[in-house]
Amino acid sequence: MQPATSSTLPSTPFRSVFEQPFDVVVCGAGFIGYTAARKLAAAGRSVLLVETSGDLLRETTRAFEDAGTAAGDSRLPGAAGLEISVATALVQNELSTLRPLLYSAPLAVGLARDGRIAALTLATKSGQRTVRAVHWVDATENGALTRLAIPSSPAGRSPSRRYRNLFLQSSDAARLDETAADFRQRHPEIAWSPTCLVTERRLRWSVANDTPAYKDNISILRDLRASIPDNTLFTFSHASLVDHPVYDEAPATRFTSPLPANLTILSPAFRHDAIATPADRVAIGQSITVPEAGQPLPISSGPATISSATSHAGYDVVVVGAGTAGAHAAIAAARAGARVLAIDHTTYPGGVGTGGCICGYFHGHPGGLQEEINRRAKEMSLLLTGVSFGKIPRWNYEAKKYVLLEMFAEAGVTFIGDALLWSAETRPVQGDGAGSGNKTVTAALAVIDGRSERIPAAAFIDGTGDADLAIQAGSDFIEGRPGDGRTLAYSQSILSVNRHADGRSQVVSCNFDAGWCDPVNPEDLTRARIHAISQHFAPVLAGKVTPVAFAPLIGLRQSRHIVADRQLTQADMVRGARFDDSIGETDTVGDTHSANFEFESDDCVLYYWVSRLFRTQQRCELPYGMLLPRRLGNVWVPSRATGVTVEAAYGMRMQRDLQRLAEAAGLAAAQAVRQQNTHSSGQPADARVIDIRALQAALETSGARTGTPAPEPLDAAALLAALDTGLPGKHLWHLAQNNKYCQAVAERLHSANARVSFYAAAILASANPPDTEFAEAVETRLIRALADRETGPTPDEHKVPGAFGQVIDLPFWALAIVLLRRGGTARCLPALRDAADRPGVLLALRTIIACTLERLARRLGDSPELRQALNALVTHEITDGIQPMWRSNWPAVHGEPQQTPGNDLGADTRQDHTWQLHLVVARALHAIGQPAHPAAGIFRHDSRAIVRRAFAQV
Numbered sequence: 001m002q003p004a005t006s007s008t009l010p011s012t013p014f015r016s017v018f019e020q021p022f023d024v025v026v027c028g029a030g031f032i033g034y035t036a037a038r039k040l041a042a043a044g045r046s047v048l049l050v051e052t053s054g055d056l057l058r059e060t061t062r063a064f065e066d067a068g069t070a071a072g073d074s075r076l077p078g079a080a081g082l083e084i085s086v087a088t089a090l091v092q093n094e095l096s097t098l099r100p101l102l103y104s105a106p107l108a109v110g111l112a113r114d115g116r117i118a119a120l121t122l123a124t125k126s127g128q129r130t131v132r133a134v135h136w137v138d139a140t141e142n143g144a145l146t147r148l149a150i151p152s153s154p155a156g157r158s159p160s161r162r163y164r165n166l167f168l169q170s171s172d173a174a175r176l177d178e179t180a181a182d183f184r185q186r187h188p189e190i191a192w193s194p195t196c197l198v199t200e201r202r203l204r205w206s207v208a209n210d211t212p213a214y215k216d217n218i219s220i221l222r223d224l225r226a227s228i229p230d231n232t233l234f235t236f237s238h239a240s241l242v243d244h245p246v247y248d249e250a251p252a253t254r255f256t257s258p259l260p261a262n263l264t265i266l267s268p269a270f271r272h273d274a275i276a277t278p279a280d281r282v283a284i285g286q287s288i289t290v291p292e293a294g295q296p297l298p299i300s301s302g303p304a305t306i307s308s309a310t311s312h313a314g315y316d317v318v319v320v321g322a323g324t325a326g327a328h329a330a331i332a333a334a335r336a337g338a339r340v341l342a343i344d345h346t347t348y349p350g351g352v353g354t355g356g357c358i359c360g361y362f363h364g365h366p367g368g369l370q371e372e373i374n375r376r377a378k379e380m381s382l383l384l385t386g387v388s389f390g391k392i393p394r395w396n397y398e399a400k401k402y403v404l405l406e407m408f409a410e411a412g413v414t415f416i417g418d419a420l421l422w423s424a425e426t427r428p429v430q431g432d433g434a435g436s437g438n439k440t441v442t443a444a445l446a447v448i449d450g451r452s453e454r455i456p457a458a459a460f461i462d463g464t465g466d467a468d469l470a471i472q473a474g475s476d477f478i479e480g481r482p483g484d485g486r487t488l489a490y491s492q493s494i495l496s497v498n499r500h501a502d503g504r505s506q507v508v509s510c511n512f513d514a515g516w517c518d519p520v521n522p523e524d525l526t527r528a529r530i531h532a533i534s535q536h537f538a539p540v541l542a543g544k545v546t547p548v549a550f551a552p553l554i555g556l557r558q559s560r561h562i563v564a565d566r567q568l569t570q571a572d573m574v575r576g577a578r579f580d581d582s583i584g585e586t587d588t589v590g591d592t593h594s595a596n597f598e599f600e601s602d603d604c605v606l607y608y609w610v611s612r613l614f615r616t617q618q619r620c621e622l623p624y625g626m627l628l629p630r631r632l633g634n635v636w637v638p639s640r641a642t643g644v645t646v647e648a649a650y651g652m653r654m655q656r657d658l659q660r661l662a663e664a665a666g667l668a669a670a671q672a673v674r675q676q677n678t679h680s681s682g683q684p685a686d687a688r689v690i691d692i693r694a695l696q697a698a699l700e701t702s703g704a705r706t707g708t709p710a711p712e713p714l715d716a717a718a719l720l721a722a723l724d725t726g727l728p729g730k731h732l733w734h735l736a737q738n739n740k741y742c743q744a745v746a747e748r749l750h751s752a753n754a755r756v757s758f759y760a761a762a763i764l765a766s767a768n769p770p771d772t773e774f775a776e777a778v779e780t781r782l783i784r785a786l787a788d789r790e791t792g793p794t795p796d797e798h799k800v801p802g803a804f805g806q807v808i809d810l811p812f813w814a815l816a817i818v819l820l821r822r823g824g825t826a827r828c829l830p831a832l833r834d835a836a837d838r839p840g841v842l843l844a845l846r847t848i849i850a851c852t853l854e855r856l857a858r859r860l861g862d863s864p865e866l867r868q869a870l871n872a873l874v875t876h877e878i879t880d881g882i883q884p885m886w887r888s889n890w891p892a893v894h895g896e897p898q899q900t901p902g903n904d905l906g907a908d909t910r911q912d913h914t915w916q917l918h919l920v921v922a923r924a925l926h927a928i929g930q931p932a933h934p935a936a937g938i939f940r941h942d943s944r945a946i947v948r949r950a951f952a953q954v
Contacts, residue, residue: 060079
């Protein structure tokens with residue numbers, strides 16, 4: 001038989017851009033850099049296209065300038081269409097020698113002896129990385145690469161003018177044109193024009209001063225709504241995230257130092273010609289001369305020297321990452337009297353609730369500062385959309401952004417966007433006491449406006465979502481589920497205009513699970529972003545979506561979690577745990593977006609599959625200690641990277657919960673600064689010596705901390721009576737958590753009701769610690785369930801839908817395979833071998849069997865049955881290895897058609913899932929001293945970082 005491999009895997013192994021030299025590195029992925037990179041790649045040169053942001057062609061995709069003849073596929077008009085065209089070309093490998101690298105900022109250059117550039121050090125979320133090339137092109141807007149290569153270079157020219165764009169949608173755009181005549185007459189400085197969408201109108205104006213864009217937009221919309229009749233319906237859809245710079249012709253730049261011979265400068269900052277439109281920029285990119293190929297140069301003086309100027313000093317609290325949590329923390333700290341600076345890699349605050357266009361709450365407990373923000377966001381949403389959001393917990397994505405910026409200004413928070421954190425400066429704590437961190441952060445290091453800057457403070461709040469600051473400073477962390485290291489799926493929202501039932505135009509956010517990625521690996525984050533944008537090609541082409549813009553922020557749900565003073569667990573959340581240092585509560589549900597729980601912890605198997613508790617309420621208090629990275633003294637982490645276990649994060653990740661943590665972190669940081677008088681002493685704050693009672697009182701005053709009801713006491717008789725019904729539920733989980741119930745549960749192993757006896761076996765198999773007294777009887781019962789193909793409760797009897805409405809439940813016989821990993825012995829191996837050694841076994845069942853065999857291999861060692869089973873899993877042909885991001889387990893196991901999820905727009909999200917099978921089998925073979933199957937080798941070079949990382953650990 002042929003090895004079970006996938007034809008969809010890349011024909012050439014993945015090779016990191018940091019491990020290979022390029023003919024040319026182009027810095028800046030606007031129209032100039034992208035056009036130059038394509039020309040060079042078309043000429044056969046290997047090209048790396050480096051961009052600080054997450055955007056290609058940002059003049060159109062983020063400033064929303066009309067691309068005109070520079071646009072891509074004519075079937076996909078507008079800014080969103082251009083993004084789809086470019087992303088699709090990259091995914092389809094249209095130019096095989098062109099590699100993009102987003103989220104990476106030039107930091108320092110390494111020079112050869114003759115002054116040519118040999119290497120470039122980049123700032124990324126995971127620290128410094130280095131790329132090498134023969135030739136270099138500076139296509140950045142501000143000449144960042146040139147300034148690094150020639151420190152004495154002139155400042156370069158500034159834009160002569162800057163333009164902003166704002167877009168409206170109306171189902172009767174002609175009437176909007178007519179009724180807005182007075183507004184247009186009073187504002188001749190605002191150009192009002194149609195676009196390629198019949199519903200859309202563009203408002204474009206030159207920036208007259210340094211007025212923030214959000215203030216311009218609010219002023220224009222208020223004036224417009226006051227100028228037109230109430231029955232003229234329109235909605236705001238999107239606006240420039242960055243200004244579009246325009247340059248008049250200027251004298252040529254004179255450099256006093258010689259230029260590196262292998263540097264081509266296309267940056268507008270150092271050119272003399274007039275540059276107005278994207279077409280002008282395309283022409284500049286096309287003007288590049290294709291250089292001769294050559295060999296990379298050796299660096300003459302060792303690693304590049306990185307110089308970080310101290311700037312933005314005088315702040316008490318620095319918030320790194322002004323997203324879902326960080327923005328709230330900044331406001332809370334500033335209102336409590338701290339001098340606060342907030343920085344973010346994007347140009348706006350709010351994170352996934354603004355830039356990610358996830359504009360609604362999914363569970364989480366209300367209360368506190370967030371309620372004020374919610375109220376103001378709804379009021380702002382009325383201005384933007386013309387529609388009251390009422391009591392629905394939703395908001396317009398841009399409205400919340402504007403409110404946060406207003407509240408920053410009111411509270412005195414300084415906000416700096418386009419700031420990429422790349423490292424943290426620390427110092428050891430002298431004579432630290434028990435329980436306190438052994439290091440403090442003295443400064444954050446970030447690239448701002450093309451230069452590395454050192455930002456000192458007494459206290460730091462890490463709102464990056466991935467604990468970038470804390471981990472750069474030395475915090476330990478956990479990441480990924482135990483079976484395959486995978487985190488939750490990400491999404492990439494697109495804004496689409498459609499017609500509401502009442503006839504008005506509305507803009508909605510469309511998203512779906514796009515894949516999995518490593519959010520701190522710049523190569524993988526680049527792959528994920530571009531791949532997800534390309535997935536919208538089919539829905540848009542089919543007319544299922546009328547796009548106006550892409551969400552500028554990729555929708556990440558999970559990555560790393562700090563090891564904190566107190567790690568919140570799934571058991572805490574299910575039991576309703578209470579803490580002396582409580583700072584509020586969570587009221588949520590476990591929602592994993594997954595159906596393959598064999599890769600999860602044993603407790604997750606019990607909770608989601610055996611007990612069928614997907615999206616069942618989880619409510620508990622939140623301890624202050626979960627905010628504190630164990631090794632750091634003056635850092636708080638209130639984002640999704642806070643101190644939770646991997647499985648607890650499936651529920652403790654909702655926006656409301658993170659905003660509550662953020663308010664507590666902001667208040668605590670301000671209290672630490674004030675209480676310890678850090679400004680006068682010059683000493684860092686200490687997160688562990690605050691007055692917890694004062695913090696709790698402040699949170700109670702704001703409404704963020706309310707009285708959490710005590711969990712109802714468990715009643716043994718009621719739990720056992722529920723077991724006797726033969727149905728799943730939370731009683732199964734509770735019975736498995738306490739060995740005092742074991743004897744009573746064991747008595748039901750021989751119940752005449754097969755369902756009761758199976759659930760009794762499942763409880764005893766899942767008990768922690770395991771009860772060996774009944775191990776043999778439990779194994780016998782599970783083997784029997786497998787042999788007899790027992791079904792258990794059907795979805796018609798007890799259905800718990802998954803994240804997309806799919807049926808994630810398994811029949812008893814499949815659950816028996818999973819549970820045998822807990823207490824199975826050599827007696828179960830023949831049954832597992834027989835289950836594996838059959839043609840046509842579903843991939844989902846193969847991975848279930850493989851996970852159990854791996855556990856048995858580690859516990860029992862080698863045996864003929866074990867080898868036969870492992871070999872069968874990877875040699876029988878796999879016909880369902882290429883799957884979409886979701887599946888229904890029950891229909892698949894029973895040979896029934898898969899159901900279509902409610903958010904399916906026709907996007908192709910399929911990918912190769914066979915890597916998980918090969919990973920587990922390889923680990924099992926390694927446990928018994930055997931080499932991995934040859935088919936597993938290709939996954940070590942997979943394009944997905946999570947796959948490569950998992951196989952690197954085998």
